[in-house]
Amino acid sequence: MKSIVISAxxxxxxxxxxxxxxxxxxxxxxxxxxxxxxxxxxxxxGPGWNDVANKYKGDASARANLIVKMMKGGKGVWGPMPMPxxxxxxxxxxxxxxxxxxxx
Ligand code: HEC
Numbered sequence: 001m002k003s004i005v006i007s008a009x010x011x012x013x014x015x016x017x018x019x020x021x022x023x024x025x026x027x028x029x030x031x032x033x034x035x036x037x038x039x040x041x042x043x044x045x046g047p048g049w050n051d052v053a054n055k056y057k058g059d060a061s062a063r064a065n066l067i068v069k070m071m072k073g074g075k076g077v078w079g080p081m082p083m084p085x086x087x088x089x090x091x092x093x094x095x096x097x098x099x100x101x102x103x104x
Contacts, residue, residue: 028097053101063098067098069083070097
């Protein structure tokens with residue numbers, strides 16, 4: 001019985017890590033609570049990151065703008081709701097997050 005439970009848990013964990021790219025999300029997303037307002041697939045408080053990636057496909061200036069916006073916050077692109085600044089976030093952390101999002 002115990003081993004059935006354990007293998008069910010293992011199977012669930014494996015299925016989850018295969019089906020979701022949650023494992024690839026940069027660590028900074030956790031540090032700065034990005035996922036409290038965002039998900040990859042759908043809109044929560046902020047836009048779904050898949051939608052963000054689609055919006056900026058082929059936009060050469062998007063990466064630099066978004067790196068700054070992640071650190072300083074901003075509003076008006078997706079609706080009236082502002083995104084707060086993450087003043088402690090470094091440019092490297094911001095770039096890693098932006099590269100991850102734009103690469104979705
Ligand atoms: C308190 C909620 C909240 C948190 C926390 C938050 N966001 Fe947002 N985010 C928003 C909202 C709201 C918008 C839409 C802003 C707009 O319309 O300009 C947004 C927009 C964005 C965009 C699109 C920006 C654009 O100009 O198109 C990206 C990319 C993004 N967030 C990434 C992140 C990352 C990475 C983090 C963590 C460092 C984060 N967000 C944390 C609410 C949040």
